[in-house]
Amino acid sequence: MTTNTADTTHEKQHGMSDAGYIRIAIILAAITGLEVSTYYVDFGVLFLPALLIMMVIKFVMVVSYFMHLKFDNKMFSFLFYAGLVLAIGVYAAFLATFKFFIQ
Amino acid sequence: MTDVTHGHASSTGISNVKLGMWAFLGSECLLFGGLISTYMLYRGRVSGGPRPSQIFDIPFTSVSSFVLLMSSLTMVLAVSAAHKDDDRKTNLWLTVTALLGATFVGGQVYEFTAFYKEGLGFSTSLFGSSFYTLTGFHGVHVTVGIIMLMSLVGILKRSSVPGKKAEVVEMIGLYWHFVDIVWIIIFTLVYLIPV
Numbered sequence: 001m002t003t004n005t006a007d008t009t010h011e012k013q014h015g016m017s018d019a020g021y022i023r024i025a026i027i028l029a030a031i032t033g034l035e036v037s038t039y040y041v042d043f044g045v046l047f048l049p050a051l052l053i054m055m056v057i058k059f060v061m062v063v064s065y066f067m068h069l070k071f072d073n074k075m076f077s078f079l080f081y082a083g084l085v086l087a088i089g090v091y092a093a094f095l096a097t098f099k100f101f102i103q
Numbered sequence: 104m105t106d107v108t109h110g111h112a113s114s115t116g117i118s119n120v121k122l123g124m125w126a127f128l129g130s131e132c133l134l135f136g137g138l139i140s141t142y143m144l145y146r147g148r149v150s151g152g153p154r155p156s157q158i159f160d161i162p163f164t165s166v167s168s169f170v171l172l173m174s175s176l177t178m179v180l181a182v183s184a185a186h187k188d189d190d191r192k193t194n195l196w197l198t199v200t201a202l203l204g205a206t207f208v209g210g211q212v213y214e215f216t217a218f219y220k221e222g223l224g225f226s227t228s229l230f231g232s233s234f235y236t237l238t239g240f241h242g243v244h245v246t247v248g249i250i251m252l253m254s255l256v257g258i259l260k261r262s263s264v265p266g267k268k269a270e271v272v273e274m275i276g277l278y279w280h281f282v283d284i285v286w287i288i289i290f291t292l293v294y295l296i297p298v
Contacts, residue, residue: 018183025176032172036165039295048296055291059284066179067280073117076125083129087136095140 016065024065031058124274128281135285138237139292147298148229155230155298158221160214167210168290171245174203175283178276185272193272194256200279201252204245211242234293241289244282251275 016024035054043050064070069077095101146155181196215235223231255275259268 018180021176021179021183025173028172028175029169032165032169035291035295036161039161051291051295055287058287062175062280062284062287066175066283067277075117076121079122079125079129080132081129083126083132087132090133091136091140095144098144100144 016071021065024061028058028061118270120270120274121277124277128277131281131285135237135240135288138233138240139288142233142237142293145229145233146293150228150230152227152231153218153221153223155234155293158218158223159294160217161294163210163214164290164294167207167214168286170203170210171207171283171286174200174207175280177203178279182269182273182276185269188269190259194259197252197256197259197272201249201256204249204252204279208242208245208249211238211245215239237289237293241282241285244285248275248279248282251278 031054035051038047038051063080069080177196177200181193181200184192184196215238223234225232225235252275255272
């Protein structure tokens with residue numbers, strides 16, 4: 001009874017139960033398996049987009065659920081994603097100056 | 104929405120500690136962004152040394168990646184246990200997380216040793232320099248995380264946690280998950296996408 005109450009309180013504060021975290025981990029493991037399969041199976045033109053999409057899905061799932069950003073104050077999301085977007089912008093520009101994207 | 108359940112609240116009503124940690128993680132994005140970009144630029148510059156496809160052991164690195172990914176699960180279970188004031192489970196999951204992290208670092212040491220024996224030194228080529236710098240920096244971050252986890256286990260056992268216990272565990276958890284998401288990117292961009 002006490003444990004159930006603690007579980008419920010935790011879910012209210014953080015949005016997920018332990019079983020929910022395990023489900024997320026299973027999905028992440030399955031996506032990792034798919035990622036590794038691209039090394040052995042020829043996905044043709046879908047190879048690069050599929051890998052990048054799977055990478056982004058895993059990234060967002062860990063940040064949203066394990067780091068609780070989905071359930072937490074939006075200020076934290078702003079701080080983190082501002083740094084991330086800034087990094088992507090700055091380094092995309094940096095790579096573009098070296099003609100990385102037209103090789 | 105305000106987060107008044109944890110730590111000292113700032114004028115915004117949210118925890119100062121948590122705000123500081125997220126700002127730190129945002130800045131870490133810039134650090135690793137620089138290292139990853141530099142690697143992407145130099146990964147084809149092998150200067151007569153081994154090429155990535157010649158030395159990378161994808162099955163081995165896949166297992167290492169899986170281990171680190173599962174350490175994120177054990178970390179979040181530790182945070183969950185800390186919020187429920189279950190000290191026994193908190194200590195257990197923190198220790199398991201540290202062990203999984205140590206397994207990952209051990210794998211990285213083995214990988215570096217194997218690459219060196221195959222002719223890829225730090226100064227062999229621009230590929231070697233950028234690869235060792237990127238993955239080495241990540242490895243150092245994991246090692247720091249392990250030290251923090253084991254220190255926390257010791258502090259929890261002595262029940263001398265400064266501030267709110269659950270928040271301290273959560274902050275170290277945020278750092279640990281960040282290390283995991285950086286590896287998610289490194290695994291794809293460095294190991295799985297061929298030059």
